[in-house]
Amino acid sequence: MNAAQDLYAILGVPPGAPIDDIRSAYRSAARRLHPDVNSHPGAATQFRDIAAAYDVLSDPIARDKYDLKRKSPSSERAYFTLRVTPSKRVLPILAEPQVIYVLVELVPERPRTAEKGDSNLNLTLVIDHSTSMNGLRLERTRAAAFQIIDQLTERDILSVVAFSDRAEVLVPANYITDKSAIKANIAIMQASGATEIFQGLDEGFKENRKHAAKRYVNHIILLTDGRTYGDEQACLDLAARAAVAGVGISAMGLGDEWNDAFLDQLASRTGGTSEYVSSPGAVVRFLNDRVRALGRSLAERVMVSLAPDPDIKIESAFRLSPSAQPVSINADPIPIGQLQTGRIASMIFQLQVPPSQKPGFRNLLRIDVTGDIMREQMPGYKAIADISLELSTHPPAEEPPLAILDGLGKLTLYRMQEKAEEALARGDVHEATRRLETLATRLLSAGHDGLASAAIAEARRVASTNMLSDEGHKALKYGTRLLIAAPSDSPPIDPAVSGESA
Amino acid sequence: MEGVFFCEDCGEVLVGVASDNAMTTGPLRSVTADLISKSTWGTAHFGREATILIHFRDTPDPIVLAQMDEMVFGRLDPATNSNPDLDLTPFGAQEKGVSRSHAALRRGDDTLTLVDLGSVNGTHLNGQRLLPNQPRVVRDGDEIRLGKLVCHIYFK
Numbered sequence: 045m046n047a048a049q050d051l052y053a054i055l056g057v058p059p060g061a062p063i064d065d066i067r068s069a070y071r072s073a074a075r076r077l078h079p080d081v082n083s084h085p086g087a088a089t090q091f092r093d094i095a096a097a098y099d100v101l102s103d104p105i106a107r108d109k110y111d112l113k114r115k116s117p118s119s120e121r122a123y124f125t126l127r128v129t130p131s132k133r134v135l136p137i138l139a140e141p142q143v144i145y146v147l148v149e150l151v152p153e154r155p156r157t158a159e160k161g162d163s164n165l166n167l168t169l170v171i172d173h174s175t176s177m178n179g180l181r182l183e184r185t186r187a188a189a190f191q192i193i194d195q196l197t198e199r200d201i202l203s204v205v206a207f208s209d210r211a212e213v214l215v216p217a218n219y220i221t222d223k224s225a226i227k228a229n230i231a232i233m234q235a236s237g238a239t240e241i242f243q244g245l246d247e248g249f250k251e252n253r254k255h256a257a258k259r260y261v262n263h264i265i266l267l268t269d270g271r272t273y274g275d276e277q278a279c280l281d282l283a284a285r286a287a288v289a290g291v292g293i294s295a296m297g298l299g300d301e302w303n304d305a306f307l308d309q310l311a312s313r314t315g316g317t318s319e320y321v322s323s324p325g326a327v328v329r330f331l332n333d334r335v336r337a338l339g340r341s342l343a344e345r346v347m348v349s350l351a352p353d354p355d356i357k358i359e360s361a362f363r364l365s366p367s368a369q370p371v372s373i374n375a376d377p378i379p380i381g382q383l384q385t386g387r388i389a390s391m392i393f394q395l396q397v398p399p400s401q402k403p404g405f406r407n408l409l410r411i412d413v414t415g416d417i418m419r420e421q422m423p424g425y426k427a428i429a430d431i432s433l434e435l436s437t438h439p440p441a442e443e444p445p446l447a448i449l450d451g452l453g454k455l456t457l458y459r460m461q462e463k464a465e466e467a468l469a470r471g472d473v474h475e476a477t478r479r480l481e482t483l484a485t486r487l488l489s490a491g492h493d494g495l496a497s498a499a500i501a502e503a504r505r506v507a508s509t510n511m512l513s514d515e516g517h518k519a520l521k522y523g524t525r526l527l528i529a530a531p532s533d534s535p536p537i538d539p540a541v542s543g544e545s546a
Numbered sequence: 547m548e549g550v551f552f553c554e555d556c557g558e559v560l561v562g563v564a565s566d567n568a569m570t571t572g573p574l575r576s577v578t579a580d581l582i583s584k585s586t587w588g589t590a591h592f593g594r595e596a597t598i599l600i601h602f603r604d605t606p607d608p609i610v611l612a613q614m615d616e617m618v619f620g621r622l623d624p625a626t627n628s629n630p631d632l633d634l635t636p637f638g639a640q641e642k643g644v645s646r647s648h649a650a651l652r653r654g655d656d657t658l659t660l661v662d663l664g665s666v667n668g669t670h671l672n673g674q675r676l677l678p679n680q681p682r683v684v685r686d687g688d689e690i691r692l693g694k695l696v697c698h699i700y701f702k
Contacts, residue, residue, distance in 0.1 A: 058679065128672060132549065143548065143550045405691075405694070434673075453552060455552075456554055460554060
């Protein structure tokens with residue numbers, strides 16, 4: 045049993061709880077989450093933990109042993125906590141199903157003053173050097189790599205793989221001792237060949253794994269400007285293996301030709317991020333920001349498990365911050381990668397509550413977040429939240445919570461963009477045009493003029509050519525996504541117009 | 547469907563101020579701006595000097611808490627010498643399952659935290675059940691539930 049996991053917290057009882065309370069806590073958890081009554085994959089995962097905790101705490105000898113071990117001061121400490129905001133705190137009783145949103149914030153606790161310094165990185169850069177990277181793109185990528193090398197220390201590990209239709213290890217994974225020698229190896233990179241992402245990713249993963257360890261932030265950054273053909277599934281399978289090995293993958297698409305849906309999937313399998321770098325000029329900033337963020341790691345390999353009560357349905361999930369990313373709810377737990385020091389990570393879930401509920405309080409879902417705490421070398425630290433709500437025939441009037449309204453408002457813009465794309469994919473040009481026009485109106489009224497004009501331009505283009513431009517598609521998709529991650533009190537950023545000037 | 551906040555077709559806000567009307571709502575007028583100017587939940591910041599108001603549901607007026615660093619909520623019980631800082635007996639504590647020493651609010655420099663003191667029926671913050679002895683930050687407008695006793699907290 046892992047020392048970081050507080051068995052009492054898993055059962056939801058205080059440490060001194062009498063055996064009867066422990067038994068009844070286990071029974072009530074079993075009624076909600078036992079595989080016989082709940083087929084959700086998250087329920088199975090979480091119930092395993094609960095049953096294991098109960099095995100120890102219900103056995104007096106095992107419990108005594110556990111209590112002795114537990115009494116170290118460090119295990120009392122919270123590294124991150126969960127804060128949950130439901131869209132309504134009292135639901136009306138209806139004869140039809142209803143929707144409730146739950147905003148889940150992962151709040152990093154303030155570190156003690158003595159704990160300073162960044163986490164050590166085991167970083168692998170996987171760089172596309174196919175023919176299309178020729179010129180400014182490759183030049184800026186090289187410059188970005190040099191800057192990254194400059195910001196790393198001798199406690200960090202770096203490897204660099206260049207790929208086109210075959211891969212070459214430019215810098216084998218090792219501690220950074222001779223920065224100029226490493227730079228010289230990168231400087232020789234020339235543009236040639238086609239793009240086969242799997243070649244690069246596979247070689248990069250091999251390099252990264254040489255040193256992959258829990259005390260490092262193990263991460264692969266893939267930078268590409270092209271589409272890969274025929275090996276997408278192999279890449280996704282590799283990402284799944286990387287997730288298991290505790291290696292994150294972030295993907296950066298440069299220019300307009302790369303396959304965004306694919307890079308999104310690739311990154312989200314490991315909880316990494318995918319980003320759109322609109323111009324070569326922005327490569328240096330994007331890469332450096334990513335590496336800096338990786339170094340500010342409070343927890344790595346953060347996994348969110350959701351166990352809804354048997355009659356509650358999870359309809360969708362979306363990560364809002366620190367970067368906006370669609371989240372797949374088909375698998376549990378959901379990898380969300382890294383929790384940064386001092387930055388709240390938030391997700392929003394849309395749930396469906398069945399009709400004809402009894403008045404009173406009821407449980408909705410149990411959320412379990414696990415992550416490896418970097419500074420303390422403490423794997424498997426857990427925060428657990430159990431969410432319940434009240435149902436009433438006469439719910440009191442309540443204002444919708446601002447945090448949800450704000451997050452959801454921005455998410456809606458992104459979804460409108462998605463729906464326009466879906467309509468176009470179905471061949472419904474009229475519908476796609478209409479949706480883009482509506483999106484433009486919404487963007488304009490929200491003060492995002494640049495994105496609004498991009499939407500209008502694309503609406504016109506779709507009406508006349510039945511297609512979105514690659515550039516417009518990505519500007520709208522990643523532009524509306526960036527809006528989500530931007531805090532609402534800062535001036536609106538307009539990624540559609542930031543392009544070359546950045 | 548009831549409960550949906552935004553229409554994903556048109557981007558329209560579908561939620562007004564909650565009403566007792568449980569009918570399914572169609573698109574209402576565009577009210578984002580109104581809502582944001584009116585809505586207060588989560589907007590006020592807590593400062594060292596802030597006044598804390600607690601409004602128990604189904605009571606007419608909120609009560610103002612004394613300026614104490616820690617305030618224990620519970621039920622007065624001379625038999626066991628239980629003497630909480632705020633006695634909830636007048637709010638139906640006994641029948642709503644409030645423990646003698648149920649939960650505490652603690653003032654920090656810029657945060658207010660709520661901690662469950664190992665109560666029998668639990669403390670919930672916005673529906674999230676708190677683990678005993680693990681403080682959680684409280685924001686303006688949050689709902690706190692002690693057993694079945696519901697109240698809202700505001701900063702001034």
